[in-house]
Amino acid sequence: MKMIIDTDAGIDDAEAIMMALANPHVEIVAITCVSGNTRAKQVTRNVLRILNICNRLDIPVYLGSEHCLAGDDWKKDGFHGSDGLGDAPDPENTPDESHIKSEMAVNALIRYVNEMKGELTLVTLGPLTNIALAMRLDADFSSKLKEMIVMGGNYQGRGNIVLGAEFNFYFDPVAAFAVLNECQCPVTIATWETCCDYDNMPSYEWFKKWSNQPTEKAKFIRRIREQQINKSLIPIEGRYFRSCDTVAMAAVLLPDVIVESVKKYATVELNGTLTRGQMVIDWREKLKKSHNVNIIIKINRDLYLDLMWKALE
């Protein structure tokens, strides 16, 4: 499987990228960076750190859009630390910015889909700014993708960053709106509620065992997760350990991970005071539109945790 990952790395982005890197059937063609959990420029540094830990600096990394489409100021929520990776110490020799390609992410995305028409799987782990931009510069961009897997949105009106909206969609609602309404390849979505369903998620105890594997990768994860644990940002009881981006990645790496899903027409609220960025679903087919997303409802936790485990081996 040929894959491009668009990311705002992000702790769970790191985990998802490592899951993909650990999979023998995946060829990561490129990683494109976008503002979200931290600024796009810092995201490129974070991606280099992740690739370095995994000895995969050969994968090209591209800098994408610094601002969301409307250009609102970058909104910090602190969950991933000020640098996006838990403000952890960085003892490794993290590669410098000379490893970042000079081509702009959007142009690289367009070039790759043209070079590998119909072959590329696009996994988006952050706001959809780069993807919407690529669709504006090349109106046929999305039709040349094999499929797209998106972490973002919500299907029951539950929010995290604000009452009604999930972070990635809230951060750039205009881009999410454009991508959902215009994308010409199949789109699968792992939403916030998918990742909140405790039936889908492992326990904190599992997390501890997982991140205590005797590998460099596990050590890295322990380090970037440490601040969240110390600050009690993640619950340590019940099945509430959450790594949203890995759910999306697992679903594309192993389709059997998806146990229940629903195909609907979904769009994005652009104007609400409390619901700006909320994914809105036409459950009753009032608009008579074809479905544009496959929303993941239930996952096979065993298969998911197996993929998680292998990510750090």
Add this chain to the structure above:
Amino acid sequence: MKMIIDTDAGIDDAEAIMMALANPHVEIVAITCVSGNTRAKQVTRNVLRILNICNRLDIPVYLGSEHCLAGDDWKKDGFHGSDGLGDAPDPENTPDESHIKSEMAVNALIRYVNEMKGELTLVTLGPLTNIALAMRLDADFSSKLKEMIVMGGNYQGRGNIVLGAEFNFYFDPVAAFAVLNECQCPVTIATWETCCDYDNMPSYEWFKKWSNQPTEKAKFIRRIREQQINKSLIPIEGRYFRSCDTVAMAAVLLPDVIVESVKKYATVELNGTLTRGQMVIDWREKLKKSHNVNIIIKINRDLYLDLMWKALE
């Protein structure tokens, strides 16, 4: 239990009112009418028909607000027919409008709560216009109620009249916003999703048995439901017979009907393009506000159907 019912009757309103009338422990102090399923004036006629069938024309009926607070045009959705009661023939001697009290509904509401401070249960089966108006004319209105039960809103972003909102809240979002944010008595809500959960609902077969009881009341229900069945507006397979207003009424008549509920702070989106009128819930207590609603999640169907059955006996 002393009860005032505010209604936009409405077929399921009729069923809910009959359920209350059938209950020996309930004293219906007054019925106030509001625009919603049909115009307020027509609602008063419908209520008289219902009371007449049940030989309870002694209950005072009041005309309330013709328009929602912002005064948008009245929106027809056709589900309840053009007269709100399925455009059914009306062979009975329906009482004329002289039976409607001359006092305005809002003033009657304020008078009753002052006469029976802390004793009144208010059940709202339509848009919340009258209640919001009463709160504006008497800032302490809601603090003098014992409790309020509301049919309206949604807790998972599912809509009926539009993609994101339930009819009663969509019809007057400003009133719903005011009532949720300012009400000073306990508020219990039966939402659209509560009434969509097939575990909570009876089957069409049950409906047929129920409405075939050999009583005048059952004959009346058959008649006002007929158009919906003929026009295939309600599904006749599966557990999808739905009578929203009776869920709210059952929950107040017999608290054991509520099997699962959740207390949260809920408010209403006033500005969305797709979500105007959506109930928005602070699931994660981001706003640090006290809960203002008790949202019914699951009901005991057996108890509910028992109350339904008795309504037509």
Add this chain to the structure above:
Amino acid sequence: MKMIIDTDAGIDDAEAIMMALANPHVEIVAITCVSGNTRAKQVTRNVLRILNICNRLDIPVYLGSEHCLAGDDWKKDGFHGSDGLGDAPDPENTPDESHIKSEMAVNALIRYVNEMKGELTLVTLGPLTNIALAMRLDADFSSKLKEMIVMGGNYQGRGNIVLGAEFNFYFDPVAAFAVLNECQCPVTIATWETCCDYDNMPSYEWFKKWSNQPTEKAKFIRRIREQQINKSLIPIEGRYFRSCDTVAMAAVLLPDVIVESVKKYATVELNGTLTRGQMVIDWREKLKKSHNVNIIIKINRDLYLDLMWKALE
């Protein structure tokens, strides 16, 4: 002329009320109070102070709505001081609250228009909450008025309290929307831009002469304007002394005050982020609606200042 004044008094409200009281052809039937420059309850006290200074405590005063229709919290802007009248000392024997009528303002408004059908001129100097409420309780309320004069709104997108909206309309946009869209009597509007046009306004020097008249009324105005001058809230150079509510009052007392006006269909933006509460005008008759307002553009300053002068004599 039989007049009811609805006010959020307010310093310029005080000046407008005094202008009306000074006019031999006006009979002030009642004054109704609404939240705006200060809370409704404080407004009633302010009105009693004004009436007391003018020896007109015989005029009945009514308490209206404490909250705007949607019930947003009361927004303070400080311009009129914390009590609405410049936090000035109050050496007079201001009458106590027993002078406030027990009837609610909205019911009093409805009663008066029914008693004096077609005879009453309604002058609104604050948010339109009470008027919208009266229209909801009595759908024919506005058709029984002779005319309405409104201080509020804007016709060139200029705001004061926020970038795009004028205070009275911003404070209760839902009420302003309802009144403009449903009012069945002629409506004349003195907007924010009307009162900002320096051709329409007097100079600070004029204000000093005006408020230095040797009368109790002038002394009162000096006292309640003092804080604004000390805090440099009003400019003391150029023709920028502004008393918005008196422009509306002058226009109704002496129609020749209006030199230029334009009849258009106007409505109110309910949903904007920057423009919530803005008056929006159909300059090019795109909607093919009849005009619903007469917007005052230019006034005769000499006639206006003459009425101002007499207010304090």
Add this chain to the structure above:
Amino acid sequence: MKMIIDTDAGIDDAEAIMMALANPHVEIVAITCVSGNTRAKQVTRNVLRILNICNRLDIPVYLGSEHCLAGDDWKKDGFHGSDGLGDAPDPENTPDESHIKSEMAVNALIRYVNEMKGELTLVTLGPLTNIALAMRLDADFSSKLKEMIVMGGNYQGRGNIVLGAEFNFYFDPVAAFAVLNECQCPVTIATWETCCDYDNMPSYEWFKKWSNQPTEKAKFIRRIREQQINKSLIPIEGRYFRSCDTVAMAAVLLPDVIVESVKKYATVELNGTLTRGQMVIDWREKLKKSHNVNIIIKINRDLYLDLMWKALE
């Protein structure tokens, strides 16, 4: 003066481009095309027709974004005809699409500003989509421009395409918001009201004389204006002949054309129902932001008409 023109040509765009071509001091480096009056692809054809008439096919033409940023459907208003140039016959040998450069407009824009840092004047005659995209792909794009002249927006809340907004800003409000809020070079705006002020505009009689010059260019203008005249879309009495884009072009070609202008902070309403796309101005410096636009209020009509005249000579 080195100039790039971004256009949605458009009849008045044609006139503005011809005005620039007629000016001996202007070097038109490139013309970039965007959807607006007609679709981007058709715009490229229209630009080729205009350049052909003027024998300037040497100027490179680039295809830009087909959709506005949020991707709303293309909105037709018919004013410029279905092809954007009055559906006029096209007897000339209009060049085929092989004359369109293969480089995307956004990339060309970025390349040019980097090749000619600080030297380029950007004149935008359509929606700001291309410019916003260039700012997203190169965060320093606008800082490398000498200046930008924009036809678009409004400064008194008057709209054309809708009640509250001007066409170019309404067509892509997100782009207009981004450009106004982030542009790092001086921005001058010719707004809708600037072009509506009859003091600024010529009469229909002048238009007839102007377009009856015995030149190919004048013949072309007569032809593309004919449909508007036949359909009575433009008034033929009074000083109401309006050519918005030429006002912006004239202001940059000859700064003395600007007789009155005002520097303010301006932004764009993204969420209004009636005011989406309205330019909102901080007249009273409430936000304490530096000014970001120079709004043209009055122009010197004689100088303007002289430039117009020369455009067709």
